[in-house]
Amino acid sequence: MSQYQRLLLIINPALRHSQAINHAAALAMTCGASLHIAALIPSLDMLSLLESGDRESARERYRQDHEDWLKAQAKSLRSGGIDTTAEVAWADDMREAILDHVMEMQPDLLIKEVQHESALKRAFFTPLDWHLLRHCPIPLYLLGGGGYVLPRKVVAAVEVSDAASCDDELNDRIIQQACGLALQCDAELHLLYACNVSAAFLADMGGLTLADLTKALRKDLEKSFLKLAGRFGVPSDRRHFIEGHPVKVLSEFANAHQVDVIVMGRVQSHGVGKLLGSTTEHILYQVPCSILAV
Incomplete structure (x- = not known):
């Protein structure tokens, strides 16, 4: 049985050129999962310029147009054998609307297209x-x-x-999710660790330089990585221990190897980390592929 039985896809119905429905439908088909598509419409500020009666009429026409389109999409998916339901709704607070759908539906996976934001906007507003x-x-x-x-x-x-x-428990969840996805989609599974150990600065520590300590630490980390890979049966040619900053390493690897999905962990951020964002958050804007965060 697949690890995904119920999928929730969130879309902006105004972006009808998006491939999000096709991606979600293909995953639902291969997993034998049900798919619910929630088309959430951000509030339209321009409507506030209209008179009250005209405003409500315009809102309803706009919503109905998207609903007619989405009904046709859902009907097509059902005719293809996918258990599909759909809805169109206004969302004054997109974040809360999405999380409310998650809590109400209890799906196994939330699917959404990456919403790219500029670095300037990210500096002032949390995406x-x-x-x-x-x-x-x-x-x-x-x-x-x-x-x-x-x-x-x-x-x-x-x-x-x-x-x-x-980290061990999170690593297990990451690899289990990646294994399940790869197995379900008949994809290659690779394991990667970006080792961010720098020997740029040297210091004498009881006869050992920082370079010596760095070398020893790197060896221990590689040993731990290989042990983890072995525990999950990852072939040697699909194990990647690469030195460098995680964002840079993952970005370059994804580009060089035509990666389709990177499965990563996410943790609660606090203090400065919450302000700057985690590696997983910054990866969104650096890689040409999808991210599955667990």
Whole structure:
């Protein structure tokens, strides 16, 4: 049985050129899952310029147009054998509307297209996708780039340490989600760890330089990574231990290897970390693929 039985897709119905429905439908088909499409319409400020009666009439015509379109999409999916339901609704607060749908429906996976925001806007406002990464209680599949409707190459991005830690449980969830997705879609599964150990600065520590300590730590981290890969049976040619900053490493790897999905962990951010955003949050704007955050 697939790990996904109920899928929730959130779309902006004004973006009818989006491939989000095709991606979600393909995943629902291969998993044998039901698919609910919620088309949430942001409030239209321009309507406030109209008289009250005209405003309500314009709102209803706008909503009805999108509903007619979405009904046709859902009917087509059902005729193709996918258990599909759909709705169109206004959303004054998009973040709360999405999370309310998640709590009400209890799906196994929330699917949404990445909403790209400029660096300037991100400096002043927390992007919607960042809010969802921080507060969504279920796995979040953020669709990015074009690619195939079903992934052909899935990368599980893990964080290892030289000793047992709280990362172990999250790593297990990341790899299990990645394995399940890859198996369901008949895709390649790769395991990657971006080792961010720098030997740029040297210091003498009891006869050992920082470079010596860095080398030893790197060896321990690689040993932990290989042990993790072995535990899940990842073939040696699909294990990638790469030195460098995680965002840079993952971005370059995704581009060089035509990655379709990166599966990553997400943790609650606090203090400065909440302001700057996590690695997973920043990856959204750096890679040409989708992100599955668990």
